[in-house]
Amino acid sequence: MDADGYDLLVIGGGINGAGIARDAAGRGLKVLLCERGDLAEFTSSSSTKLIHGGLRYLEQFEFRLVREALAERERLLRLAPHIIWPLRFVLPHDEGLRPAWMLRLGLFLYDHLARLRALPGSTSVRLRSSALGEPLQARLTRGFAYSDCWVEDSRLVVLNAMDARERGAVIRTRTAVESARRDETSWVATIRDVGTGRSETVRAEMVVNAAGPWVSETLRHTLGLDSRAAVRLVKGSHIVVRKLYEGAQAYILQQPDGRIVFAIPYERDFTLIGTTDVPHGGEPGPVRISGDETRYLCDCINRSFRARIDPGDVVWSYSGVRPLFDDAAAKASAVTRDYVLDVSDRGGRLPVLSVFGGKITTYRRLAEHAIEKLASYRPGLKPAWTGDAVLPGGDMPHADFGSFLDDLMARRPFLTAAMARRLARAYGTRTDSLLGSARTLADLGADFGEGLTEAEVDYLIDREWARSAPDILWRRSKLGLHLAPEGRARLEAYMAGKAEAA
Structure with a gap:
């Protein structure tokens, strides 16, 4: 491409789009990513926030997917130890549902499909004599414990976009790709700044359609193409309630309908519960949890926990539409979480690659596969590189978060323990860039509450x-759960003032 064009235009700023932009930029391509909203505004910030192999996918015989996901789980834990950390799960055996031998066999396979062992394997648990069983009803007497990982999902997207930019990619949020068509030499796209309404034309040699729930719509209406692949939209909803139990363990609860539901310690004072799997036939934009979904998740907890909850206990909920590859499965919960990369070109040139399906755990491998598929159109690309490249803030010695946190608090003694931990978890080794030369809390400017300061807001902008x-409150952090109304109002006023001054 010439100086005014790009090698690759990526449509969509979710985890797949950001991951592909990062991989491509690191291989020497000139990349433009356009996202019409905020990064991770939709599906990628609405996950259960797990980096996991997908224990239940073994029931669908998705062994390749589980093996790949487990390998990625271990890899991502090394590459982003500030936003990804180990989490122990308790799986109670519930009489009349999956038999104990099946659970044991599934966990045996889960342990052995993982080629690496950064995390401890599964064990049997006598729930009535273990602290792990204390939150559960007395009828649940035996179970199993195993390991997976937690992730700050929307931050994972942002860090991929940051790394892509640092490697030369141009990241344009609030920018819609309105149309794109091939001419004799390139893709010609019209993009529009959503805030100002200003449109411009850009050229690209290749296009990646990573529009998530809008992938089919983008293919047909924006790019003017058809596809052999199809997307199946499934709504997943979660609820958040006040903390149901003490301890750092999560629970994976079997349900009579064959599904499983997680209960996970969340944001210090809460428990996250989810997810549902509901076919979605409407527009793939913002969605809300239904009353039936809320009651379903409450009932799931009430079947297994001593503590009881009802819809009135829900302090927050979120929903997202998952763009699953349509494999014609009868139930939404049985639809594959694997991905399909569909490529269309014109005479062996000017390809568009569309991403169908996928899960957050395997985003890096999906991105690698996507660039490998495009490599035949662009000989001489640099080799795959993301498998060993830490994400921004993850370059801690030996990936040791605890030692990094201790060092941060020693160097910045004015930080409270809670503030230091939150900043370290969000920004890792980039925390010092945010704090700059500050020697006191006052040096960080106005405090909006919960340790959110003017310096941090400016850094995020x-x-x-x-x-x-x-x-800031729901994607770069989850401070929306903690911040008082007056703090939110002051933050909104500050952000409005910054926008006017820009």
Whole structure:
């Protein structure tokens, strides 16, 4: 491409789009990523926030997917130890549902499909004599414990976009790709700044359609193409309630309908419960949890926990539409979480690659596969590289978060323990860039509450594309669960003032 064009245009700023942009930029391609909203505004911030192999996928004989996901789980834990960390899960055996031998066999396979062993394997647990069983009803007497990982999902997207930018990619949020068509030499796309309404034309040699739930719509209406693959939209919803139990363990609960539901310690004071799997036939944009979904998740907890909850206990909920590859499965919960990369070209040139399906755990491998598929159109690309490249902030010695946190608190004694931990978890070794030369809390400027300071807000605006209070409170962090109304109002006023001055 010439100086005014790009080698690759990526449509969509979710985890797949950001991961592909990062991989491509690191291989020497000139990349433009356009996202019409905020990064991770939709599906990628609405997950159960797990980096996991997918224990239940073994029932669908998805052994390749589980093996790949387990390998990625171990790899991502090394590459982003600030936003990904181990989590122990308790799986109670529930009489009348999956038999104990089946659970044991599944966990045996789960342990042995993982080629690496950074995490401890599964064990049997006598729930009535273990602290792990204390939150559970007395009828649940035996179970199993195994390991997976937790992830700050929307931050994972942002860090991929940051790394892509640092490797030369151009990241344009609040920018819609309105149309794109091939001419004799390139893709010609019209893009529009959503805020100003200003449109411009860009050229690209290749296009990646990573529009998530809009992948089919983008293919047909924006790019003017058809596809052999199809997407199946499934809504997943979660609820958050006040903390149901003590301890750092999560629970994976079997349900009579064959599904499983997680209960996970969340944001210090809460428990996250989810997810549902509901076929979605409407527009793939913002969605809300239904009353039936809320009651379903409450009932799931009440079947297994001593503590009882009802819809009135829900302090927050979120929903997202998953763009699953349509494999014609009868139930939404049985639809594959694997991905399909569909490529269309014109005479062996000017390809468009569309991403169908996928899961957050395997995003890096999906991105690698996507660039491998495009490599035949661009000989001489640099080799795959992301498998050993830490994400921004993850370059801790020996990936040791605890030692890094201790060192941060020793170097910045003015930070409270809670504030230091939150910053270290969000920014890792980039925390010092945020704090700058500050020697006191006052040096960080106005405090909006919960340790959110003017310095942090400015960092998120300048470095992480934050443009609104929700960008900060619900995607760059989850401070929306903690911040008082007056703090939110002051943050919104501050953000509005920054926007006017820009």
